[in-house]
Amino acid sequence: MTTMEQRLEALETRMALQDLTSDYCHGFDKRDLDRFMAIWWEDAVWEIGPPFGNFEAHAGIRHAVLDILWPAWAMSTHYTTNLRVSPDGPDAASGVCDVYCIGNTSDGQAQTVAATYFDSFTRREGTWKIARRRVTMQHFSPLVGITLAAPQ
Amino acid sequence: MTTMEQRLEALETRMALQDLTSDYCHGFDKRDLDRFMAIWWEDAVWEIGPPFGNFEAHAGIRHAVLDILWPAWAMSTHYTTNLRVSPDGPDAASGVCDVYCIGNTSDGQAQTVAATYFDSFTRREGTWKIARRRVTMQHFSPLVGITLAAPQ
Amino acid sequence: MTTMEQRLEALETRMALQDLTSDYCHGFDKRDLDRFMAIWWEDAVWEIGPPFGNFEAHAGIRHAVLDILWPAWAMSTHYTTNLRVSPDGPDAASGVCDVYCIGNTSDGQAQTVAATYFDSFTRREGTWKIARRRVTMQHFSPLVGITLAAPQ
Numbered sequence: 001m002t003t004m005e006q007r008l009e010a011l012e013t014r015m016a017l018q019d020l021t022s023d024y025c026h027g028f029d030k031r032d033l034d035r036f037m038a039i040w041w042e043d044a045v046w047e048i049g050p051p052f053g054n055f056e057a058h059a060g061i062r063h064a065v066l067d068i069l070w071p072a073w074a075m076s077t078h079y080t081t082n083l084r085v086s087p088d089g090p091d092a093a094s095g096v097c098d099v100y101c102i103g104n105t106s107d108g109q110a111q112t113v114a115a116t117y118f119d120s121f122t123r124r125e126g127t128w129k130i131a132r133r134r135v136t137m138q139h140f141s142p143l144v145g146i147t148l149a150a151p152q
Numbered sequence: 153m154t155t156m157e158q159r160l161e162a163l164e165t166r167m168a169l170q171d172l173t174s175d176y177c178h179g180f181d182k183r184d185l186d187r188f189m190a191i192w193w194e195d196a197v198w199e200i201g202p203p204f205g206n207f208e209a210h211a212g213i214r215h216a217v218l219d220i221l222w223p224a225w226a227m228s229t230h231y232t233t234n235l236r237v238s239p240d241g242p243d244a245a246s247g248v249c250d251v252y253c254i255g256n257t258s259d260g261q262a263q264t265v266a267a268t269y270f271d272s273f274t275r276r277e278g279t280w281k282i283a284r285r286r287v288t289m290q291h292f293s294p295l296v297g298i299t300l301a302a303p304q
Numbered sequence: 305m306t307t308m309e310q311r312l313e314a315l316e317t318r319m320a321l322q323d324l325t326s327d328y329c330h331g332f333d334k335r336d337l338d339r340f341m342a343i344w345w346e347d348a349v350w351e352i353g354p355p356f357g358n359f360e361a362h363a364g365i366r367h368a369v370l371d372i373l374w375p376a377w378a379m380s381t382h383y384t385t386n387l388r389v390s391p392d393g394p395d396a397a398s399g400v401c402d403v404y405c406i407g408n409t410s411d412g413q414a415q416t417v418a419a420t421y422f423d424s425f426t427r428r429e430g431t432w433k434i435a436r437r438r439v440t441m442q443h444f445s446p447l448v449g450i451t452l453a454a455p456q
Contacts, residue, residue: 007160008311014167015318022386025402029442030420051303077418077442079385079404081231082174098177100231100252100404102418103442110445112300114229114254116182138181138229138255139300141262148416148443151355159312166319203455233383234326250329252383252404264452266381266406268334290333290381290407291452293414 013093016128017085017121021097024117024133025078028065029103036065040130041122047134075148076103080117088120093128095119103148110143165245168280169237169273173249176269176285177230180217181255188217192282193274199286227300228255232269240272245280247271255300262295317397320432321389321425325401328421328437329382332369333407340369344434345426351438379452380407384421392424397432399423407452414447 020039027036037058040046046061047054055064083097101113120132172191179188189210192198198207198216207216235249253265272284324343331340341362344350350359350368359368387401405417424436 004156004160004308007164008308008315011160011163011167011315012311015315019388022388025386026388026400029402075442077402077404079231079233079383079402081233081383081385082177084171084174084178096178098181098229098231100229100254102404102416112254112298114300137302138227140303141298141300144297144299145448146416146445147448148418148445150441151444156308156312159316163312163315163319231383231385233385234329236323236326236330248330250333250381250383252381252406264406264450266452289454290379292455293450293452296449296451 045132074104091123093121110146110148114138197284226256243275245273262298262300266290349436378408395427397425414450414452418442
């Protein structure tokens with residue numbers, strides 16, 4: 001029998017996991033390193049896959065974002081939707097969500113990206129963070145002939 | 153007077169309906185037929201409208217996805233947002249959400265689609281599923297000159 | 305100590321704020337003025353910024369949408385995601401969400417827009433609405449060579 005307390009906690013957990021997937025986007029796109037790093041456990045693994053590779057622990061993730069990804073993008077916007085969460089015991093959960101991304105790489109070329117994030121979330125001392133994020137890309141392609149710029 | 157139990161159930165219902173709209177995308181795009189079919193009641197109606205038509209019951213919906221839509225798309229990604237839900241009694245609800253889709257049709261042409269889904273959800277024996285989904289398309293157009301592909 | 309009642313209310317508040325961000329899109333894109341206006345307090349401020357400007361109170365917001373924005377767009381679709389909410393006391397909250405938009409301006413040119421909305425929500429007599437929405441645009445650019453149209 002599930003108590004009201006447990007049902008309430010399940011909803012709060014869901015919101016906490018949704019917030020992690022949102023903070024990934026806000027942190028990455030707005031170049032807010034503290035917000036971006038706060039979603040990952042110290043020993044987290046970020047499996048971006050080709051062409052970027054895999055990155056481990058805060059040191060590896062910080063390296064990926066500071067030295068590889070932010071330099072590769074002049075401007076990016078990520079939109080996460082379709083989050084589905086399933087519990088893996090009281091302090092672990094799996095998630096899958098889809099992300100659309102559009103922006104300019106550092107060469108000025110507009111790009112469109114579609115990907116799926118497969119997440120392992122864990123709760124430690126009451127806080128949920130990402131323990132592992134694996135990325136599958138459906139496309140990552142130049143928007144040939146298109147220039148993306150903010151209005152003046 | 154609404155009790156805490158009723159308020160909790162209303163939140164859980166909302167999450168269940170959100171999950172149905174997410175599973176539509178995951179099931180369709182990742183070609184997971186079981187996940188896709190599980191969102192529809194056996195007697196559900198899927199009104200896609202032009203150019204595809206309308207499809208009834210699991211047999212019709214399975215036909216649409218297996219024989220028409222998956223063959224028509226080489227790769228698709230759907231992003232559902234803006235879900236608004238309103239109750240139609242204790243075991244029925246209406247929903248409206250927007251979907252952006254980008255992918256390649258089977259001829260290799262990149263496409264962009266914007267649509268709205270108008271859903272009728274019903275709860276039977278404690279489970280929510282879609283009884284009717286009506287689609288309105290704002291655009292369905294080729295991304296001329298653009299090739300969408302995954303990184304190698 | 306947070307009671308179950310307070311935790312439930314926090315979840316309901318979050319859903320109410322999410323609904324406001326969704327109704328912005330549904331109201332604007334489907335040209336439902338009542339739905340669009342219902343998200344704003346009478347004294348709300350809408351800081352769209354360049355090239356559109358800032359608009360105050362229902363009169364100003366109605367003017368912006370009826371006289372400037374709807375005439376500027378032949379067809380638009382907005383997709384809001386990544387909503388993050390933080391409380392500013394019992395009856396106020398801040399939100400940040402991202403929006404992707406694609407559509408045709410009134411000259412028939414397809415456009416792509418990426419923006420972030422920074423919202424101040426307030427609750428008055430039990431109802432949450434937007435008191436201030438500030439827009440930051442990452443891009444607003446023509447999709448050169450692309451024609452967006454609904455299927456016939």
